[in-house]
Amino acid sequence: MYATHLSLHDFRSYAGAEIELEPGITVFVGPNGHGKTNLVEAIDYVATLGSHRVASDTPLVRQGAGRAVVRVEAVRDERRALAEIEINPGGANRARLNKSPLRRTREILGLVRTVLFSPEDLALVKGDPAGRRRFLDDMLVARAPRYAGVRQDYDRVLKQRNTLLKTAGAARKAGEGSGGLRTLEVWDDHLARTGAELLAARLELVNTLRPHVAKAYERVAKPHAGNPREPGAAQIAYQSSFELPEEPGDREVLTAALLAEVAARRDDELARGVSLVGPHRDDLVLSLGPLPAKGYASHGEAWSLALALRLACFDLMRAEGDDPVLILDDVFAELDVDRRARLAESVAGAEQVLVTAAVPADVPEVLAGARFDVANGEVRRVLRP
């Protein structure tokens, strides 16, 4: 699929912008702070209903404006569709598909698909487990939008249960009755059921993604003149907060195992006032050869691995018959010449690639394509002679 038109109103630095896009490669060039990333961020927002830069919607709306509107027209299987999102910080966002309003914003998910590379990706390797969990869950939603609901339900169960654990734990310490304990079992039930659904999906995803990550890493980190050493093999493994049953694919079995584990940790959970078992405590372990990437990988290796994770998502979506829009946001400036070239080779064949760069020379030759100059919030198509 590819986007043919992007229209922004009061989004970030743009009061208004209309940009015609084409399949193939498009590069946005301009000085830092002039609004390149805002353009690709908008497209990614329509695909994921979130920003890769901020957790809340408030910064997405132009200063002084009450709401922002993003419209993306996309072509998929030769069909045109117009996705439209109105961002209302403090209120509910609204989505429209081909001009007709949708009951829930999240029904727009799946219409536009993206895989986004950004400087923040390095945190996938070097940062906290939360970032890696988000990586997995975002990918789940991209493959099957239904998981947006599962994820939301799980977060809500967790919030309710943690609140209960805090009050029940405090009451127990004070030697008062166990009123809260009676309802705890109900929340155990819901935690186990929703948790098992999320967990089963993540396990399946990690298994499917594994060969793609290994191959992508080989491609990005293969030996070259500057470093002739053979790279170790990249491995990903799911680390659960409890011992998984032998057949973790079966949701019933997984639910029962989670329930048993929750019961076993009851005292601990009450004492600490938080849920200690479940997919919210899990991690995606990345390793290179025999060593874990975190703490052992060099800066360059960490970058290669982060790129491999994103490339693996791209390859998987492609293998499943849906070419996503590839977005490379300011990544070339972070990479050395060799990695730049390898990444460019890997993505050049995508149906649509959107690149942002401050310096045109950072973008490898392979990715020459349509070019826009972005300066002072103006986006101008550069016509080549």
Add this chain to the structure above:
Amino acid sequence: MYEGIVQDLIDELGRLPGVGPKSAQRIAFHLLAADPADVKRLADVLVEVKQKVRFCQTCGNVAEDDQCRICRDPGRDPTVLCVVEESKDVVAVERTREFRGRYHVLGGAISPIEGIGPDDLRIRELMQRLADGTVTEAILATDPNLEGEATATYLTRLLKPMGLRITRLASGLPVGGDLEYADEVTLGRAFEGRRAVDD
């Protein structure tokens, strides 16, 4: 900010559910411009409703007496009890004219975040009502959201040992709707709750 009492009115209106600051302001100015007699009637109803309306001692529904209209009606089937979260749910079920049993209003759903536990709901009253064995079926008609489901799960665990039939409202496709427009969660549930057509 407006002067004194006008701002007070806006603040009070803004406390109502579903009324934001802008709506509160609009309503306030509507009231200021309205006929004094109309406003007086509204004020009287507000005062009266708080004085007169009580909650039915049996089921917890809104009532003007000790007992609500439904609990007083001898024609209602005493063996089936429909458990709902709020009085407005009673009205919703009544509108169907399908249900001839009686109700029990819990007064909310279990939600630790809002500080609502089983002791804050009329669950003890429910147990007392069920104790004499007249009721043979309890229909759990709490909302089909997380808190409603949790409340239903809790009640199921509590009531099961009493040996009565416990049912839960079906959730699924809206009547008159199109399959293609149903969201995935609803459609998924409808699949789970499917039934054979030959019995």
